[in-house]
Amino acid sequence: MYSILVFILLFSIWIVFSGKFDLFHLILGVFSASFVTYFSSDLYFTDRTIGFGARIGQLFRFCRYLVWLLYEIFLANLHVLKLALWPKSFPEIDPTIIRLKTELRSNYARYVLANSITLTPGTVTLNIVEDTLFVHAISRKAAASLDGEMERRIKDVFERPER
Numbered sequence: 001m002y003s004i005l006v007f008i009l010l011f012s013i014w015i016v017f018s019g020k021f022d023l024f025h026l027i028l029g030v031f032s033a034s035f036v037t038y039f040s041s042d043l044y045f046t047d048r049t050i051g052f053g054a055r056i057g058q059l060f061r062f063c064r065y066l067v068w069l070l071y072e073i074f075l076a077n078l079h080v081l082k083l084a085l086w087p088k089s090f091p092e093i094d095p096t097i098i099r100l101k102t103e104l105r106s107n108y109a110r111y112v113l114a115n116s117i118t119l120t121p122g123t124v125t126l127n128i129v130e131d132t133l134f135v136h137a138i139s140r141k142a143a144a145s146l147d148g149e150m151e152r153r154i155k156d157v158f159e160r161p162e163r
Contacts (some may be wrong), residue, residue, distance in 0.1 A: 007037040061157045068153060069116055072145070076121040079141060083122075092139050097126065100133040102151055109158040116150055 014029035015021070050058070083089045104110050110133070114125040117135055122142035126134045137143035 003037055006040075007033050010036055058157060065153050065157050069119070069150075072150070073120055076123070076142065076145065080121040080138065083139060092141065094140050096137050096140070096143055098135045098137060098143050098146060100135050100146055102131050102133060104131070104151060104155060105159060109154050112158070113151055113154050116154070117146065120145070 010033040011029055014033055018025055018029065083093055102110060102113060104113060110128055114128055114133055117123050117125045117133070122138040123146065124136045126136055135146060137146070
């Protein structure tokens with residue numbers, strides 16, 4: 001059942017992003033979605049005990065998280081722009097590597113956290129070792145932005161106990 005949901009999700013994404021509705025592109029989309037589903041369907045929806053309603057709630061929470069993440073990316077872009085263009089900001093550049101211990105239990109939630117950090121300008125996730133992320137930050141301000149808010153929001157999306 002979950003493999004079918006993954007296939008439908010991937011094929012829908014294919015259709016939206018390709019924008020082509022001729023037979024050739026639709027067949028190519030079916031083959032591509034089938035191939036990816038076959039090799040990766042066990043990576044998505046690892047907790048198979050969650051019901052459909054809870055999955056819909058998770059989807060809405062994830063969309064809310066993406067809006068927040070886009071706002072944070074915008075703010076981080078402004079910070080990096082300031083560091084790059086204003087000579088008075090050069091002393092603020094203080095590269096550092098941070099050990100970030102996470103309370104996230106699932107590998108997928110850790111993966112989302114690591115990628116969210118990397119998407120945010122000024123920070124890059126270098127490595128994940130069990131429950132610890134190693135993150136490079138361009139400045140102390142960028143390092144301070146990893147205060148746990150991102151992790152809390154991801155935990156709310158993926159590890160929230162369903163009521």
